[in-house]
Amino acid sequence: MKSIYKYLFLGASLLPLAACEDDFLERQSPTLIKEEQVWNDPKMITSLLANYYDRLPTSLSTLSNWADFAAYDEAMWSGNNDDRNNLVTYGTNRWELWDYGLIRDINLALENLDKFGTTLTAAQKTQFQSELRFLRAYTYFEHVKRMGGVPIITNQLIYDFSGNVTPLQQPRNKEAEVYDFIATELDAVKDNIGNGVSQTRANKFTVLALKSRAMLYAGSIAKYNNLMGAPIATPGGEVGIPADKANDYYTKSLEASKEIINSGTYSLYQRNPDLGENFFDAITKKSNNPEAIFAQDFSVTKDKRISFTYDNIARNVREDNLSSSNITPTLNLVEDFEYLDGTQGILKNRTADNSDYIYYDRPQDIFANKDARLYGTVVYPGTAFRGLPVEIQAGVKVWTGSGYNTVESGQLGTNYTDGKLLTGSSGPHRSITEVSNSGFYMRKYIDPTPMSSTRGIRSELWWIRFRYAEILLNAAEAALELNMPAEALGYVNKVRERAGFGANSLTTLTVERLRNERRVELAFEDHRVWDLKRWRIAHEIWNGSATNEDAIPMALYPYRVVRPGHPTHDKIVYDKLVAPRFRAPRNFQLNNYYSAIPQNVLNSNPKITRNPFQ
Amino acid sequence: MKLKIYSYLTVLLAVFMAGCEYDNYEPPKSTLTGQIVHNGEPIGVRSNAVRLELRQPGPEYPLWKTTPININIAQDGTFSAVLFDGNYKLTRVRGNGPWADQNDTINVEVRGSSMVEVPVDPFFIIKNAAIKKGTSTIDATFNLQQVNTTRQLERVNLYVSSTNIVDATNQRASAQKVAADINGLNAPVTLSVNISSLPAAVAGKQYVFARVGVKTVGIQELAYSAPIKIQLK
Numbered sequence: 001m002k003s004i005y006k007y008l009f010l011g012a013s014l015l016p017l018a019a020c021e022d023d024f025l026e027r028q029s030p031t032l033i034k035e036e037q038v039w040n041d042p043k044m045i046t047s048l049l050a051n052y053y054d055r056l057p058t059s060l061s062t063l064s065n066w067a068d069f070a071a072y073d074e075a076m077w078s079g080n081n082d083d084r085n086n087l088v089t090y091g092t093n094r095w096e097l098w099d100y101g102l103i104r105d106i107n108l109a110l111e112n113l114d115k116f117g118t119t120l121t122a123a124q125k126t127q128f129q130s131e132l133r134f135l136r137a138y139t140y141f142e143h144v145k146r147m148g149g150v151p152i153i154t155n156q157l158i159y160d161f162s163g164n165v166t167p168l169q170q171p172r173n174k175e176a177e178v179y180d181f182i183a184t185e186l187d188a189v190k191d192n193i194g195n196g197v198s199q200t201r202a203n204k205f206t207v208l209a210l211k212s213r214a215m216l217y218a219g220s221i222a223k224y225n226n227l228m229g230a231p232i233a234t235p236g237g238e239v240g241i242p243a244d245k246a247n248d249y250y251t252k253s254l255e256a257s258k259e260i261i262n263s264g265t266y267s268l269y270q271r272n273p274d275l276g277e278n279f280f281d282a283i284t285k286k287s288n289n290p291e292a293i294f295a296q297d298f299s300v301t302k303d304k305r306i307s308f309t310y311d312n313i314a315r316n317v318r319e320d321n322l323s324s325s326n327i328t329p330t331l332n333l334v335e336d337f338e339y340l341d342g343t344q345g346i347l348k349n350r351t352a353d354n355s356d357y358i359y360y361d362r363p364q365d366i367f368a369n370k371d372a373r374l375y376g377t378v379v380y381p382g383t384a385f386r387g388l389p390v391e392i393q394a395g396v397k398v399w400t401g402s403g404y405n406t407v408e409s410g411q412l413g414t415n416y417t418d419g420k421l422l423t424g425s426s427g428p429h430r431s432i433t434e435v436s437n438s439g440f441y442m443r444k445y446i447d448p449t450p451m452s453s454t455r456g457i458r459s460e461l462w463w464i465r466f467r468y469a470e471i472l473l474n475a476a477e478a479a480l481e482l483n484m485p486a487e488a489l490g491y492v493n494k495v496r497e498r499a500g501f502g503a504n505s506l507t508t509l510t511v512e513r514l515r516n517e518r519r520v521e522l523a524f525e526d527h528r529v530w531d532l533k534r535w536r537i538a539h540e541i542w543n544g545s546a547t548n549e550d551a552i553p554m555a556l557y558p559y560r561v562v563r564p565g566h567p568t569h570d571k572i573v574y575d576k577l578v579a580p581r582f583r584a585p586r587n588f589q590l591n592n593y594y595s596a597i598p599q600n601v602l603n604s605n606p607k608i609t610r611n612p613f614q
Numbered sequence: 615m616k617l618k619i620y621s622y623l624t625v626l627l628a629v630f631m632a633g634c635e636y637d638n639y640e641p642p643k644s645t646l647t648g649q650i651v652h653n654g655e656p657i658g659v660r661s662n663a664v665r666l667e668l669r670q671p672g673p674e675y676p677l678w679k680t681t682p683i684n685i686n687i688a689q690d691g692t693f694s695a696v697l698f699d700g701n702y703k704l705t706r707v708r709g710n711g712p713w714a715d716q717n718d719t720i721n722v723e724v725r726g727s728s729m730v731e732v733p734v735d736p737f738f739i740i741k742n743a744a745i746k747k748g749t750s751t752i753d754a755t756f757n758l759q760q761v762n763t764t765r766q767l768e769r770v771n772l773y774v775s776s777t778n779i780v781d782a783t784n785q786r787a788s789a790q791k792v793a794a795d796i797n798g799l800n801a802p803v804t805l806s807v808n809i810s811s812l813p814a815a816v817a818g819k820q821y822v823f824a825r826v827g828v829k830t831v832g833i834q835e836l837a838y839s840a841p842i843k844i845q846l847k
Contacts, residue, residue: 089663091782093619127683131832228767229768229832229833230765230831231832232832285706330684391652539834544782544783545782545790546785546786546787547787547788587782587783590709590832590833591710591834599682602678603679603680603681604679606676606678610708612708612709613707613708613709613710614707614709614710
């Protein structure tokens with residue numbers, strides 16, 4: 001024991017000698033990176049940019065808040081708990097966003113790039129600056145569409161510790177000023193941003209796509225807000241855009257869209273001869289996809305994955321033993337997909353005089369001749385996913401001699417006494433959770449890759465923020481609003497042709513028709529809420545009335561007829577019903593058009609005016 | 615040795631026990647109650663939807679820095695809050711209720727229990743509401759009165775519910791008449807709901823409750839009459 005102490009003492013006494021180096025106190029820290037190092041190294045700047053891209057605000061995506069796809073009129077909630085089926089109202093802060101942390105980081109990056117970036121080439125510098133300014137414009141767009149005008153801050157605000165904070169307290173800019181700022185910024189950076197045709201970093205066309213969308217929003221707010229009985233506005237213009245600006249914004253939007261269209265860089269995805277599968281591929285195929293303009297990508301190997309598929313895949317094709325089938329599309333959405341002959345998409349389940357069911361041979365036959373996008377968006381009865389049939393049947397209708405007796409099972413995947421199917425292994429079911437309550441399942445954005453619906457693997461399907469079809473529809477809407485119906489028809493017919501309608505399927509175009517086109521083409525892509533908001537019809541469509549069919553999710557339950565010896569035996573009939581687990585009609589109120597300014601913001605800055613209804 | 619450990623533990627336990635006190639502060643005890651009125655008449659609103667804001671500024675703490683206490687107004691237009699004694703400022707929230715914006719502040723002194731009446735300037739109010747059961751319908755007759763004339767009438771609604779909380783969101787059946795179908799404000803307005811439009815579970819009950827509401831253009835909340843109990847059987 002003693003001998004060890006001896007060696008230890010000896011070793012300790014030698015230590016100071018070994019440590020003596022000349023610049024001991026002037027070494028570079030192995031853990032800290034200095035500003036000069038960051039802003040002269042394109043790789044480090046790029047990884048910083050990746051952080052900012054990752055922080056771009058999203059309201060609904062397959063990564064964040066996806067559950068709220070079930071809170072509007074595209075889908076209902078079939079998972080556990082009933083929150084989204086029982087939303088009496090939407091909160092006044094539902095879309096609240098005040099992310100000046102991100103804006104400040106971008107402003108700081110822009111300033112430091114200027115100050116420290118000495119060895120970067122001029123081209124590199126402009127490229128990075130352009131990209132940062134694009135990200136800032138995107139962030140401001142996300143703010144203005146939720147909150148109305150917000151303070152436009154383009155440089156760091158530095159506190160001088162004088163005790164006087166008033167120089168830091170900036171008032172809100174007008175709503176129109178924020179949209180104008182976005183337009184000017186995007187114009188300034190679009191030719192310098194580079195990045196070729198990258199689909200995950202912003203390039204010239206991403207910039208134009210954002211401009212196309214933002215200017216369309218501004219134009220429709222300018223127009224439709226002022227058509228309301230009482231426009232939503234503040235006296236200072238923080239909310240509300242003057243009507244005379246509408247044409248200018250629509251023109252800017254159309255110009256941006258046309259620049260993308262005329263460049264020929266993008267096209268609608270048309271590689272799969274099966275039009276339904278083709279529409280599904282247009283969203284889910286990540287390689288060689290000419291339609292996606294800007295997407296948030298995920299990667300299993302880099303461990304950046306999403307569980308959207310795990311949570312929302314159809315019940316009987318799931319690969320995990322939990323979750324699945326949380327958001328399920330409603331009949332309302334399904335019926336908004338037109339028939340290919342251009343007639344309204346109402347499903348024909350009863351005879352014209354409503355005296356009897358219409359009997360179908362196979363579950364999918366009622367959906368015959370529908371818009372091919374229906375198949376690409378929704379898993380409906382009689383279809384398959386990943387090659388596996390999705391078994392959707394609610395029960396049987398047994399003929400009693402004078403009418404039908406409806407028999408449903410308390411369990412999934414059961415047979416009736418005749419040995420044939422009673423309730424399908426994918427439901428629908430009136431009360432079981434994690435199985436469709438509406439009779440439909442998600443297909444769009446559900447990953448067909450094997451094992452992607454397991455918790456262990458999950459999915460790497462991307463989330464598309466901008467795609468070419470939206471640009472075509474933006475162009476159509478702007479052209480229609482600018483009274484150029486022929487031009488508008490050209491754009492919208494291209495989108496419809498891909499869906500199977502044939503060339504030039506529309507010869508006249510109304511605003512309502514075009515709005516429906518957006519609803520079906522862009523379902524589950526985070527457009528619906530914002531579209532209804534900017535058209536100022538959200539409070540009419542979702543008016544909270546139990547008698548308003550737009551405000552109530554409907555379900556479609558298929559049944560097999562049991563009537564041995566009769567021609568209708570084993571045929572399929574359908575019941576339309578209010579989704580059984582649904583409680584409160586969608587109720588969008590006037591105070592939801594702009595979210596309330598957060599209280600802590602009001603408390604720290606007296607120059608911030610409140611939003612209307614706040 | 616063992617005994618010693620136990621005795622230490624006992625002492626330790628005693629120390630922990632002694633540290634347990636319920637609260638450092640007395641809970642607030644004073645109450646503020648009040649009512650939304652126009653000409654002394656209460657105005658019915660949707661339950662859990664319309665609010666007032668109560669603030670307590672101090673010498674070092676200007677009004678704009680204060681976080682308001684939200685006071686929800688019950689469906690009969692009353693409200694109440696349990697507060698600490700003190701001087702408060704009560705404000706009406708812009709665009710929140712079925713009345714015109716008013717920027718004036720009501721100073722409220724809370725000592726023990728206090729009462730306050732909050733006068734508002736409604737756009738429309740409902741007078742002489744009578745709701746009765748007909749043969750197969752529930753019929754309402756009432757008069758409309760416009761008070762503040764800066765906004766237009768949008769519609770009137772009759773709501774029926776199984777509980778005595780009745781409004782646009784708490785209802786099982788409703789009827790509506792838009793402004794274009796209403797012949798001036800002088801004639802009485804009638805509305806009726808078919809009992810068959812009620813869900814079977816509600817229609818089979820002994821009684822239901824009904825209320826009429828009036829909606830102003832650009833104002834999200836309706837002004838309601840008092841709920842009336844309708845005997846179905």
